[in-house]
Amino acid sequence: MDVASPPVSPPASARRPKVAPALPGPRAAALVARDAEALSTSFTRPYPLAMARGEGLWITDIDGNEFLDFTAGIAVTSTGHSHPKVVAAIEEQVRKFLHMSGTDFYYEPEVRLAERLQASAPVKAPARVFFANSGAETIEGAIKLARWATRRPHFLAFTGAFHGRTMGALSLTGSKAVQRDGFAPLVPGVFHVPYPSASHGGPSSDEVFERIDQLFHTLAKPDSFAAIFVEPIQGEGGYIVPPDDFLPRLRALASEHGILLVVDEIQSGMGRTGKLYAIEHWGVTADIVVLAKGIASGLPLGAIIGGGGVMSWPPGAHGSTFGGNPVSCAAALATLDLIEGGLQENAATRGVQLREGLGALASRHAAITDVRGKGLMVAFEVRTPALTNAVMQQAFRRGLLVLPTGARAIRLSPALTVSSDEIAVALEILDASCAAAAAA
Numbered sequence: 460m461d462v463a464s465p466p467v468s469p470p471a472s473a474r475r476p477k478v479a480p481a482l483p484g485p486r487a488a489a490l491v492a493r494d495a496e497a498l499s500t501s502f503t504r505p506y507p508l509a510m511a512r513g514e515g516l517w518i519t520d521i522d523g524n525e526f527l528d529f530t531a532g533i534a535v536t537s538t539g540h541s542h543p544k545v546v547a548a549i550e551e552q553v554r555k556f557l558h559m560s561g562t563d564f565y566y567e568p569e570v571r572l573a574e575r576l577q578a579s580a581p582v583k584a585p586a587r588v589f590f591a592n593s594g595a596e597t598i599e600g601a602i603k604l605a606r607w608a609t610r611r612p613h614f615l616a617f618t619g620a621f622h623g624r625t626m627g628a629l630s631l632t633g634s635k636a637v638q639r640d641g642f643a644p645l646v647p648g649v650f651h652v653p654y655p656s657a658s659h660g661g662p663s664s665d666e667v668f669e670r671i672d673q674l675f676h677t678l679a680k681p682d683s684f685a686a687i688f689v690e691p692i693q694g695e696g697g698y699i700v701p702p703d704d705f706l707p708r709l710r711a712l713a714s715e716h717g718i719l720l721v722v723d724e725i726q727s728g729m730g731r732t733g734k735l736y737a738i739e740h741w742g743v744t745a746d747i748v749v750l751a752k753g754i755a756s757g758l759p760l761g762a763i764i765g766g767g768g769v770m771s772w773p774p775g776a777h778g779s780t781f782g783g784n785p786v787s788c789a790a791a792l793a794t795l796d797l798i799e800g801g802l803q804e805n806a807a808t809r810g811v812q813l814r815e816g817l818g819a820l821a822s823r824h825a826a827i828t829d830v831r832g833k834g835l836m837v838a839f840e841v842r843t844p845a846l847t848n849a850v851m852q853q854a855f856r857r858g859l860l861v862l863p864t865g866a867r868a869i870r871l872s873p874a875l876t877v878s879s880d881e882i883a884v885a886l887e888i889l890d891a892s893c894a895a896a897a898a899a
Contacts, residue, residue, distance in 0.1 A: 467816075473881075474517070475527075475858070476524075476525055476527050476857065476859065478856070479522065482506075482507065482855065486522045487507055487509035487521055487522055490521065505862060505863065508860065516873055526860050527858060527859050527888070535752045535756075537752075537754075537756055537802070537875050538802065539756075542756060545794060558781070562780065569788050572590075572792055575792065577764070580748050581738055584767075587765055588763065589763040591760075593759060596761050597725065597750065598723070599627045601721050601747050602627045602631075604769065608685075608772075609718075611683055612685065613685060614630075614650070614687070615671070615687045617690075618651050619634060621695030627646050630649045652670040652671055655702050656701070657702060659828075686719040689706070689723065691722060691740070697840075699831070710743045713746070722749070724738065724748055724749065726872075728748075728752075729752070730753070730799075730875055732810075733804070734807075734834075747764065747769065753875075755787045756790055756794045758790045759787060798875065802876060805876070809835060809882055813885075816886040820889060824893040826841050826850070826893055826897050829868075835873055836872060838864055847868065850869060850889070852896075857892060871885070
């Protein structure tokens with residue numbers, strides 16, 4: 460590629476990471492060693508970060524190193540680490556009561572949050588809400604709800620999709636073979652087709668719908684499908700943004716055959732893409748929307764929002780002891796206030812800055828082969844998996860936290876509070892990291 464000018468440099472006054480030459484530090488190394496003896500071997504830690512505290516987009520580890528966080532706990536801390544308004548809402552609720560199961564009793568924070576989601580969700584009225592603890596739990600509930608509402612057995616999902624690791628959610632997931640290996644048989648009746656990604660060598664929308672038509676004619680009739688599960692932008696699959704015609708056509712197909720369209724906004728929702736729900740970019744209405752991650756700024760909470768009267772199952776059909784915990788609901792209400800009070804717009808503005816800056820880096824570094832995303836759900840593709848890991852490790856050594864996604868991409872999902880200077884600092888670090896990785 461031709462050499463081009465670097466992105467605009469951050470001002471000298473901008474805060475930058477402060478990290479020791481040797482990482483991990485002694486305390487972090489000791490904690491990593493203890494972890495290796497105490498915790499499950501199934502976790503995937505990309506580098507040895509041992510967090511002590513966080514504020515906004517900045518993390519201090521237990522050795523005193525200061526990092527700029529562009530992971531937000533996998534797109535969870537949407538308002539930044541320990542936003543004072545979220546902390547204040549949590550503290551106020553904690554002093555009232557910590558728990559009273561919403562499955563059995565009533566409390567205002569849960570009702571208020573449900574009413575907010577009813578009003579905002581891209582589903583047809585009447586809408587109802589069920590609260591869970593995580594994204595995977597919302598997927599499990601949506602599977603049950605779709606089967607109950609349609610009395611149909613089958614589901615359609617997409618390769619590259621990530622819907623969770625519990626057994627029903629895992630049956631829909633098609634992200635990485637290691638996530639499914641050794642757990643068969645999974646829930647029967649799930650069929651996968653490719654997700655369109657023609658912009659970087661994948662199938663077009665036309666090719667995907669040809670595959671669906673072939674499936675309907677050879678393996679299972681369309682009237683046997685309860686639901687189609689889809690991420691409006693694939694998360695673990697690589698931050699893949701579909702062609703503009705894909706989701707409207709999928710909506711039309713589902714409506715034609717009486718199939719429920721379940722939109723997984725677990726990673727893409729709550730303002731991350733510059734709109735409250737990513738599906739709003741395409742003007743599509745879902746039958747069921749599932750949320751988690753960024754909804755409560757770090758407290759465990761998930762939500763299933765069923766539209767068009769679909770959530771009319773009888774008492775006892777589904778429940779959760781901890782779902783809709785009052786403290787989590789209080790955090791979510793404060794989070795929504797912040798997102799709707801300006802953070803959603805900041806995500807859109809800063810996202811443009813981030814993508815343009817990455818585009819400038821792509822013109823300077825042959826290692827970068829694609830830049831994509833919406834708002835602050837952004838990724839850049841690197842030529843090989845090994846080089847992708849090298850760039851990520853170099854960024855960590857320089858004090859920037861990023862995570863991989865897909866086969867060979869790096870995702871950038873900072874808190875929606877990110878500033879222009881913080882974007883510029885991250886781009887400066889990525890510029891140096893790409894150069895160092897290529898030279899190694």
